[in-house]
Amino acid sequence: MVIDRLIERIEQMKNPTAVGLDTSFDYLPDELRAGVSDLRGAAKAIVAFNKAIVDQIADIVPCVKVQIAYYEMYGLDGLQAFAETVRYAKEKGLIVITDAKRNDIGATAECYAKTFLGETAVGEAKFCAFDSDFLTVNAYLGSDGIKPFLGWMEKRDKGIFVLVKTSNPSGAELQDQKLENGKTVYEYMGSLVEQWGRASVGIYGYSAVGAVVGATHPVQAEILRREMPHTFFLIPGYGAQGGTADDLKVCFDKNGRGGIVNSSRGILCAYRKDDYAGLRFDEAARRACLAMKNDLNRAING
C-alpha cells in the first residue's frame, strides 16, 4: 500500500521530509529567468528548475509535494509543466503528493478523483490525466464528496490527505470554533478522517487517508495525534511560515512515525540565503534538505 511505501521510504532515508515544488517563476535564479517574456517560456524554465532540484534530492528525500496552483497560474503551459514535474519526480523514485485541495459533491468529486488518482474512460481507452500517489482534498462537503476518492484509492493503490488543521493564522476562524459537544471543528473533521481511513489501514497502523495538520499549531497537533491514532499527517508550515521542528514533534508517535513535513520556499530559495552563498540553486537545495533532515531527526528522535 502507498502509505506503507511512504513510511518505508521515510525510514530508509531517515528523513520525514516532503519537498514542496511550489515553484513560482519569481523563485528562479536570474540565469533561468533571463529573456523569458511569455507563459511558455516561464513554464519551461520552471520545469528545468524542478528537474535540477529533483536530481539533487531524489536520493535523500522520500517525497515531493507539488502545489498545482503555482502551475495553473501559467495556464496550459503551466499545467504541462505540472504534468512533466510529476512524471519526472516519479521516474526518479519519489512519491508524489499533488497539493490541489480539490472538493465537490459526489459526481463532480468523481471527476477530480479520476484526474489525479483514477482513470478517465474514452470509449475503450483509459487515461489518468495527472497521475499522483496522493492528493490533498478539502472535506467541507462531507462524506459523499470524499467517497469517490476512496473508491479510486482502493482500485489503484493511492492516498489522500484531508485538510484538518491548516498552518495559516486564519485557519482558526472556522477550524477552532467549538461545537455544542465541546469539541472543535478541527477535532470533528479529524474524527471523520479517522472513519474514512478505516478500510485502508496498512501494516504500520496508518491509513491511506491522511490529514493536513500545520506545524504552526503544536497544541492542536498534540490533541489530533492522540485522537487520530491511525491517521498519517502531512505537516506544512515548517520554516518560512514559522513552525519549528520542536513545534511539530508532537505529530509523531513513540516510534518516530506518523507524519511527513513539507518545506517549499526554504528549499527552493535556499540559494538566496547567506548560509549557502556561492552554491548553485540545486546544490543549495540539497544542502538545505540535509540541514532540515538533521533538524527534524534531532527534534523527533533526539
Place this chain on the structure above:
Amino acid sequence: MVIDRLIERIEQMKNPTAVGLDTSFDYLPDELRAGVSDLRGAAKAIVAFNKAIVDQIADIVPCVKVQIAYYEMYGLDGLQAFAETVRYAKEKGLIVITDAKRNDIGATAECYAKTFLGETAVGEAKFCAFDSDFLTVNAYLGSDGIKPFLGWMEKRDKGIFVLVKTSNPSGAELQDQKLENGKTVYEYMGSLVEQWGRASVGIYGYSAVGAVVGATHPVQAEILRREMPHTFFLIPGYGAQGGTADDLKVCFDKNGRGGIVNSSRGILCAYRKDDYAGLRFDEAARRACLAMKNDLNRAING
C-alpha cells in the same frame, strides 16, 4: 460592477438561470462520440457540444457555470477545452462563473486568484490563464485564504461565490453542526461571507462576494436569506438533484432578486427526455431552458 451586470442581465432576460456546462463526454449524443478514442478527440467533441449549446441559449440565459472538474479529467486537452468554452461563452455575451471551489493559504490562494480572476506577471508581460467573471471558492481556511481573491476582484471587477450550504446530502455532516453559540457552521460561514462582501456592495444592495446555497435545503436557505441580506446566492441542486422551484424561492428577496439557479444535466441531457424526443441536443437544451425559466418565474414571482 460584475454583480450589478449579472443582476441586470437576469432582469433583462427575466431568467435567473445559470446553465452548468459540466460536460462529461458521456453526455454527448452518439454522433459526437462516434470514432473518438483519445483525450484530444473527447475534448474537441466537448467543445463542439458546448458551442452548440451556447449558441442556442445566449439570448435567453444570462450566465453559464463551467465546472472545471469535468475538463481536468481529460488532462491538458480537457483544460484547453475548458479555456475555449469560457472564451466562447464570454464572446457570446454570457457571464461566466468558473466552478472550481479553489482554496489554499494566502500565498497560494493568490496563485489561484491570478489564474481565474487576476493576472500572472512574467517579466513585463501579464496574462490571465482562465479569465472568468466569477469563481467559486471554499473558505475552510478562513480570511487569509479569501483576501487574495478580494484583491483581484477589486482590481479587475470580478466576483466570487463562497461555499456556505452545499446541495449534497453529506454537506450537513460539517455544515449543520451546531456551535457553542447555538448557530450552525453554515450560518457562521454565512456571517464571514457577509463581512468579506462589505467592500463590494453594488447598486442593487448585493455584493460581489456571493454564496453557494443549495436548492435542496429550503429551511436552511430561508435562514441564510434573512441573515445574509447583501449576499447573492448561487443555487445548485435544481432538477436532477431534487431541488424544486418552490424549494428555492426562499433564496429570493421581495423584489424577486438575490440568486441565480444552476442546472447542468437537466439542460445538457434534455435531448434524452421524452419531452424533447426528436429534437437535436442543442434545440432540446434551449427548450429545457425555457421550461426552467417559466418554472422559476412561476415560483419566485408568481
